Amino acid sequence: MGWLNTAASDTQITHGNRLWLYIVAAIIMLLLVIPTFIVIPMSFSNSQYLEFPPEVWSTRWYEEYFGSKKWMRATVVSLKIGVLTMLVATPLGTMAAYALFVSRHRAARAVFVLLITPMIVPVILIAIGTFYAYGRMGLNNTISGLVLAHTALATPLVMIVITAALRSYDLNQERVARSLGATRLQAFFIITLPQIKFSVITSALLSFLTSFDEVIVAIFVSGGTTATLTKHMFSALRDFIDPTIAAISTIMVLVSTLLLLITQRIGTRDKSSG
Numbered sequence: 621m622g623w624l625n626t627a628a629s630d631t632q633i634t635h636g637n638r639l640w641l642y643i644v645a646a647i648i649m650l651l652l653v654i655p656t657f658i659v660i661p662m663s664f665s666n667s668q669y670l671e672f673p674p675e676v677w678s679t680r681w682y683e684e685y686f687g688s689k690k691w692m693r694a695t696v697v698s699l700k701i702g703v704l705t706m707l708v709a710t711p712l713g714t715m716a717a718y719a720l721f722v723s724r725h726r727a728a729r730a731v732f733v734l735l736i737t738p739m740i741v742p743v744i745l746i747a748i749g750t751f752y753a754y755g756r757m758g759l760n761n762t763i764s765g766l767v768l769a770h771t772a773l774a775t776p777l778v779m780i781v782i783t784a785a786l787r788s789y790d791l792n793q794e795r796v797a798r799s800l801g802a803t804r805l806q807a808f809f810i811i812t813l814p815q816i817k818f819s820v821i822t823s824a825l826l827s828f829l830t831s832f833d834e835v836i837v838a839i840f841v842s843g844g845t846t847a848t849l850t851k852h853m854f855s856a857l858r859d860f861i862d863p864t865i866a867a868i869s870t871i872m873v874l875v876s877t878l879l880l881l882i883t884q885r886i887g888t889r890d891k892s893s894g
Contacts (some may be wrong), residue, residue, distance in 0.1 A: 624723055627650075628742065635675040637697040640882055645754070656873055656885075657848035658672055659680050659870060659873075660870050661673055661674055661868050662674065662675050662863070662866040663681060663682070663866035663867040663869070663870040664678060664679065664681075664861070665677070665678065665680075665681070665863060665866075666678035667797075667863065669720070669861055669862070669863065670861055670863055670866060671863075673792050681863045681866060682857045682865050682871075683865045684867070684868045685840050685868055685871075688851040688864070690852065691849070691852065691868070693845065694847055694848060694849040694851070694852045695849050696850045697763070697842075697845075697846055697847065697849070698771050698831075698832055698849040698850065699832070699849065700763065701763060701766050701767055701770060701831055702828045702832040703828065704763070704767045704829055705770040705771050705828065705831035706824050706825075706827040706828040706831070707776075707829070708767060708771045709770075709771045709774035709775045709778055709823075710778055710820065710823050710827055711825045712775050712778070713773065713774070713775040713776070713778025713779045713782060713827075714778060714820060714823065714824060715775070716735060716775070716778040716779055717780075717782035717783045717786065718786065718808065718812075719777070720735075720779075721734050721783055721786045721787075722791065731778070732783075732862040733796070735775070735776060735779060736776035736779060736780065737776075738772050738773050738775075738776050739773075739776040742834055743773070743834075743836045743837065744754075745770070746769075746773070746837065747769075747836045747837045747839070747840040747841070748840065750765075750769050750837060750841055751841055753842040754841055758844075760841050761841070761842060761843045761844055761846050762844055762846060765841055766837075766841060766842055766846065766848070767831075767836065769837045769841060770831040770834055770837070770844055773830055773831075773834060773837070774826070774830040774831060775827075775832065776823075776857065777826045777827065777830060778823040778826070779824065779826060779883050780818050781822055781826065782820065782823060783814065784821055785818075785819035786816065787814055789812065789816060791812075793811050793812075793815075794807045794808065794811050795811050795813045796888055797810065808894075820855070821883060822883055823879050825879055825880070825883050828879075829879070832849075832850075833850065833872070833876075834848075834850065835848075835850035835851060835853075835854055838851045839851055839854060847848065849868065852863045853868060853869075
């Protein structure tokens with residue numbers, strides 16, 4: 621237990637002094653992870669109901685998911701909306717973050733706070749407002765309507781990630797490129813973008829996951845052939861207990877984890893090559 625007496629940082633604080641913090645962090649992590657550890661075994665149950673631990677192990681509900689036209693259609697819709705949201709939110713958020721970061725205007729901070737408001741306002745309020753606005757515009761139950769709504773939710777995340785990356789970047793490099801004749805746009809793409817590309821990739825991933833996992837807005841503005849996977853999952857829980865959602869949840873956890881690992885791998889390789 622000698623490590624308890626070693627320094628935990630550049631200060632005189634030791635690991636022993638931080639032991640309470642480690643315990644609290646471990647408890648919080650367990651509370652967040654335990655539901656996942658419960659859902660995964662439940663997805664391999666052969667029971668007609670959600671059962672933990674499973675009495676009989678089976679891939680019945682995975683076969684039900686992949687063999688269902690309804691679930692497959694909803695999955696394709698969610699993937700399509702997620703990719704489109706990523707393609708729209710990532711450049712929009714990057715441009716907004718860059719513009720506000722390099723701007724010397726006094727209102728830049730206020731504009732930044734205004735643009736990240738969707739992260740502050742309860743999503744249910746955004747969903748209700750979007751539903752009534754789309755009712756007048758004819759965008760309810762459309763792919764484009766969902767993409768616009770999810771873009772509004774994902775763009776603030778992109779802005780925060782890109783702004784954090786720009787704060788650790790020396791803008792003098794871009795100024796040098798501009799002094800040598802490059803336009804601001806050329807300097808951004810040639811000098812700045814390659815150095816913050818990992819943050820851009822991370823932002824794109826977060827945009828996709830934000831859209832793919834979103835359910836509240838989807839409940840209000842999607843339906844019929846444009847209903848998302850998460851909306852179908854919510855309906856399956858509300859109307860009747862369908863164990864298929866445990867299999868879908870497990871797949872979603874695995875996909876999210878895989879995407880995060882790929883992003884970290886890209887970041888590690890980028891740092892080692894740099």
